[in-house]
Amino acid sequence: MLWRLSKRQMEAGMGDGNRDAMRALFADGPGPDDIGPGLIARVDGQPAGWIQIDRRSAFPRLETSRVLxxxxxxxxWSIACFLVDKRYRRQGLSAMLLRAACDHAARQGARIVEGYPIDTPNRKYAPVxxxxxxxxxxxxxxxxxxxxRSDTRPIMRKVL
Known part of the structure; x- marks a missing residue:
């Protein structure tokens, strides 16, 4: 919910409020002008990863970010979040999720997808x-x- 809410809203909903808001996004499903909160990757039928992609306008906090x-x-369209189960990391699932997100956005009419990954020289980096x-x-x-605008946080784009 971080980029979907203002700083004030995020702080007010800290904990259960923000978790409930994210659950509601999943429970409501996509509306006619919405794709929902993202895509889920499955391995052998089990959830293995998730990527959040939506129109940049769905993430108002990005507008006020100094770096982003x-x-x-x-x-x-913005890729705002990844989650890959630790059992499936370092197996190319992130790239597969990125491709699927770009394909999905293109089907919705997107022409440009943007992401905000970490660029660090550290071989090990805390998943959190x-x-x-x-x-x-x-x-x-x-x-x-x-x-x-930051040493470790580029803004990257792909034209579809």
Missing amino acids: KPVDDADV YAWTGFVGAFRDVGFTEVAR
Whole structure:
């Protein structure tokens, strides 16, 4: 819910409130102008990963971010979050999720998909901080860097 809410809303809903709001997004499913909260990857029928993608306008907090504010006025879709079960990490699932998210967005009419991965020289990186994905997976899927306002957080785009 981090980028879907203002800082004030996020703090007010801390804990159960924000968890309930995310559950509601899943329970409600997509509406006529919404794709819902994202896509789920399954391995042998079991959930193995998740990627959150939606129109950038669904993430109003990005507008006010010093580091992730819009690069231009292009109509972009944003990949806001990844979750890969630790049993399936380092097996290419992030790249598969990225490809699926781009395909899904393209079917919805998207022309540009944007992501905000971590770019760190550290070989080991705590998963709790890697919820936006890693730059390597984005590059592998054809994203290119379009801006960098932080040493470790590029803004990357893929034209569909």
